[in-house]
Amino acid sequence: MSLVDIDYTPAPAAPIDMLEHVFDANGWAFERSGDEEISTSIKGGWATYQLRALWREEERVLQIIARADLTAPDERKMAIYETLGLINEQLWMGHFELWSSDSAVLFRHATLLDNDDDEHEPDLTIGQAEVLVEAAVDEFERFYPVFQLVMFADRTPQDAMAAALLETMGEA
Template identity: 45%
Template sequence: MRPSEDRYEVEEDAAPLDLLVALFEARGWPCESTATEMSGEIQGSWTKYQLRGIWRPEDMVLQILCLPDIRIAKDKLTPAYELVSMINEQMWLGHFEIWSNGGVLLYRNATILGDDGMLSLGQAQALVEIAVDECDRFYPAFQFVLWGGRTPSEALEAAMVDAVGEA
C-alpha cells in the first residue's frame, strides 16, 4: 500500500491494518488507525457496528472485533450468557462474548497470518463481512432476550426462523 493524497491504493497483499483502512476508505466508512489498531464504523442491517482490527506483529495475529452497541444489564447477564453459549455452538468462525467490564457484547475472530504478516484484499473483505453478517444474524436474538422477555432458546429459535425467512 502506498499513501496517495490521504487515500490508500491497494496492492495484492499488504500490512493488515493498512489494508483494512484502505477497505474502509474505499467504501466510505469512517475509520482511524494507529500502528497496532484500527477502528471504524459500519452500518449493518439492524444497527451501526464499531469494528476494530488489532494487529499483534509478534504473533502475526489479526484480531477483528465487532461491537453492536449492546450493553447487558446485570439482571440480564445470566440469560445473555446462556444465549451467547447457544449462539457460539452455531458458529464456524469467531465467537460472541460479553466483556466483564461494562457488560459489552462483541463478536471476536482472530486470524493467524503467514510469516510475511500480509493480508489479501479478499481476506480483509471476508473478515469484515463475516463479522458484520454474524452480528446481523444474531442481533435479533439478543433483542428478544434483553428487551422482549423471551428465554434464550426461544430467542435463538425466533432469530434463526427470521434469518431463514429472509434468505
C-alpha cells in the first residue's frame, strides 16, 4: 500500500489546491497560506515529517520541502555533508541538504509546471501530487537511519550507508 491513498481522481487543479485534495483525502491536518503555500505532518516509520509546499507563480515552480527532527551536532557537520553527497548521488528526484540557519536535515524537490495559457496557473494532476508527496517522505524514510548513524553513533558515512541500506534476503 502506498503512502498516499486516494479513492477518486479529481480534475487537474492549481498546485496548492491539488495538494490540499491529497492531504484532505489522506486525513492529514493541513495549514494553508493562500494559493502559495500549504503544510502538513505525515507520520512515517522513522519520524513524523513536516511537509511544506511552496508555489511560485512567476517562475511556475512548485517546491516540496520535507523535514524531520534531525539536527546535526556541530562536531558531526562535516560527516553529514559527506553523507549528503553520497545520498544525493543516488537520488533521481530532489536532494537532501543541511539547512544553514538551524543545522536541520531536509529534503527538497522543485517541479516546473507549465501550460500553454499564460493567463492561468498550470494544473497539477493527482498523479503528480501523489508522486511529489511520496518521493519526499519515501526518500526520507529510506535514508533516515543513515543520518541517525552518522549523527549519533559516530559511524562514517560509508559505514552508515552500508549498514542502514543493507537489504535482507528472505523472511525471518
